[in-house]
Amino acid sequence: MLKVFKQSLKFVNVQCVSVLKTRTFLSHAYYCNEVWEQRFQDPIIEKVNLDNLYNDLEQQYQRTRNISAVDVDVFAHGIRDESYIDELLDLLHKLRMSADTYNTLNSMSHAVVRTLTNFNKIDQLLLTLDDRLNYGIFLDYYTANLLLDKFWKSKDYTSGARVASQLMLQEDFNHPISSALSLLHCFKFLQNPSEWPQPPKPEEPEEEVKIRIKYIRNPYDDQHFDLTDPNKIVGKTLMEITRPFKDSLNHSFYLLGVTLFKPDNAQGVVDKLINDNVIVYKDVLSMIPAEKLNMLKLDTLQTESVNLDELLENNVQNVVNKLSEKDIALQCQTYLQWEKERKEALANQHKRLLTMQRLANVDKLQQDLKEKEMLLWFFENEEKIELEIEAKKKEIEANKDQNQGVKKKQEEEEYVPPEVHKKKDVLQ
Template sequence: MLRNYRKLLFKNNVCPVIIHKKNFLSKEYKCTEAWNNMNSSPVFNKINIHDFYNVLDQNYSSKGVLSAIDVDIFANAIKDQGHLEELKDLLHKLRTTAETGNMLESTQQATVRNFMEFGDVKELVEILKDPLNFGVFLDDYTANMLLDKLLTLNNYELAARVASLVMLQEEFNHELTCALCQYACYKYITTYTPTPSEPAPPEEKNKKVEEIKIRVKFIRNPFFDDHFDIKDTLLLSGKTLAWISERADNNLNNNLQIIGWLKYKKYDKLAAFSQKISNEKSFKVYKEVIEVLEKENAVIEAEFKPILENCMSTLSKAEQNTEASLEETLKNAIENAINKTHKNDVSQQKQLFESWAKLREQKLQEQAQRLDRARRIQLIQQKQNEMQEQEQKLWFFENEDKIDLEIEEKEKLVDKTVTKKKASKTTDEDYIPPEILPKRK
């Protein structure tokens, strides 16, 4: 039907309307109005965000201290793109202080929302990939919104990276998050095309290379944890697909788990799982799974070909699923998850925003009390010093002997090494050097 409609438009010289891809999540899911209400506190009306950053930066440079509540206020006060780099800088500086453990959850969500709305999503993913320097983590709601945005933009590589971040946290409790992660990884795996590697530069013959040796106390043995140390996006996508698909035992997850173990290069688990599910009567294999296996069999190393061929022959005996494609089934799973969780997610986000607003007010009051207490202590100490100096002036003649003794004690503590060095350098005018006689033959 759509194809005939396009032909009719071109035949009549009518420019076709470009239909953009539909989002999975509705605008209501983002709870933008509730988020703006949370950040409509009178505190934000009193802040000049540019001057506020300068004050925080100077405070950090002079004292090495940065308050988590101040960073939270700055993050939630951003209304344009111009202050995203400053927010990134404050997040990094906060990680270097003892206050990093007090970072508020609203700071992390504000960072994700600001970069999604005003900034570059790619830069946001880089921040999320480096929690050691920025300390920003995704929750279920921000993960869903970010995955929805990336999938709408057809940026499957970044979407797979975000899904891998969810896998690295090992939090698979939210049904919608898991479904979106599965879809992102599946689309990246099926659309992945390896980039041709650049040819190595020709080596110059008879060129001596100078060896540089460095003395070290000990050599650290190489270690690979097969989790946080994985950098390859394709490998991470396979592991994410395999781990998330393990959470539920149904036909869709079983098919996705096969692709996951394959791309994760865990061929022993792939063979064992294929043998297990092939014996189940309810299992139906999708043709897309067989196509991925055949495509991988063409480029796999020779030592693993027998395992993969055995898996293909085992799965080919299972009944084919011809009702719908694997991608359509995944989309239906996402829609079903949205229908189940949408209302609950929206209400929980609104409750979170209210609790975050109350917590921010509480933290601000506590900080104001601490600053007021520190200022009063400083004033008391200053007043005590002034009274001590005044007392010394008033009772100088009565305590003159005592003051003289104190001065003598201080003079004894003076380091005399400098005077000794100066005395050793002075030359005696009557000094006569010894006469050097010639050696006797």
């Protein structure tokens, strides 16, 4: 009997360990799923027909090359199944090309991130975040925390490091939970690097095509948005995360980040750590590539061995315990504020449409009155009308001549004279 009890106890312990290994740092309450689903109770979202809305926005864009930001926001919040993901991304791109992209609501990025995450469209989400110019989707601390926690649970450390790099590009490591989770993901990625997706290269033409251009731009790398090397990206991310802190953990990872991003500056950081008598963790130094480690003089650097996994996980758990309840309360208030902003934006859009309609009606009325006046007083103003017609013809002819002159000038500028060779003597 005692033997059976010990075996069952051992089985329970194994189960507990496996559960702990797959646990998330953020509680179920942190995701605010119940409050997020309440958006469907909003009459605006509840009654929207996504097919009709998409068709209306598509036709509006084809006519005016412009669509409304608040309408796209309503579409993003009204999605209930994954069949509308392609339409959502298409509308985001069209909005980005529209003048009304300036009025994009604060809730837009949140809705896109949560929708793609809920339907497990992770690849599309990360590509959308990378393509800021065409989609304009940016992370805030809350959506970053949700993604980092999700990727931690699925052990997708590469995706977690890519999310952390998005915060680096935005220079937004102000939230302790985001910083701690990002540091953990970058560490795990460097422990076991996997393939980092690269932007697609332009297709090479089958035949050589020569294009005449006025000048060639010198290649330029801003060392920020132009970064493509994963080691440099993660290195700069580590530098941005750890820069504000002065403890041994952050100093160690800052040195690692400098070594990966700007190895020429690494020795200066080492010298400063030696002068300040800062202890650096050996486990972090072991992650520095061998060819770069050999370039550093670490003889007098104070080092110490620690369990980095445990230290980083405890760091995350501590900040989560301190800030999770505050974040939950703030996010619930934010959802209510976004609903209010959406209603105000729709009301303002309705006012603008009414104003534009009134102005169009006034213009049409003025045009009708002008035509009636011309008919009624035609014979009295016949000479004046003929002079106006004659002046209009001359203006058209002048514009035509001017356009022909510009076209001729352009042709002359584009003309490439043939190569002239000295004529050989016939006798030769």
